[in-house]
Amino acid sequence: MPPLPHPAEDQPRDVGTAAFRMPPVLQKRADFLAASRARRQGTPGFLLQARRRDDDGPPRVGFTCSKKIGNAVARNRAKRRLREVARLGLSALGRPGWDYVLVGRPQATIERGFEDLREDFARAMAKVHG
Template sequence: MPPLPHPVAPLWPKDDGGAAFRMAMPPVIAKRADFLAASRALRQGTPGFLLQARDRGDSGPFRVGFTCSKKIGNAVMRNRAKRRLREAARLHLPQGARQGWDYVLVGRPEATATRPFADLCRDLTAALRKIHS
């Protein structure tokens, strides 16, 4: 008699190495110079985070970066804040972002890690609207 299949299927197929999730994330800013350039450009504060946005002047895809300083708290709190910002960006940035722009989401102490997630998403949508108006 053949063995029964495992009752719980894996979340991601093993052969793609999580490519489905990576494809859903926008390109990420990795160079310090790009973060510094965004910090000198447009800014929009929200209760949950600060959004910095810069027009690169090309027609490439938008990029996103995340930063949380030690003011947020210990490593656990900083990582939690960045995970929440990443998920909000993955869900809502493609609808409001423009091609050729860089966006940096900066976590706020006492707010990013504890603010309700729905409010963080509303903050991102409102900040994008204000930046591009």
């Protein structure tokens, strides 16, 4: 009997589409500080900070959760949820040349329904750019 092929070998590899790829992520503290001094829009699930850069590069995104969220496990869960919200929504709602920072809120970011978080993101983006 021949050996069974590895399941991944049978399936076509999903390279992803632009709509589902994670946008570039902010890494420098100066970028986070600049976004904190720019536009902001609060939602029940998180706070959105946004600033226009001086270039026409792709939109970038950053995530932050303070210790008010909870222990490391809770903070990581909140950031994972925010990352997914941004991954799904930023390609359609983000604008080139902008930086966005999603700041988690205690309890709400983790406990709020995922669809509610996505609606919060859409509303916040519309108000920031409106």
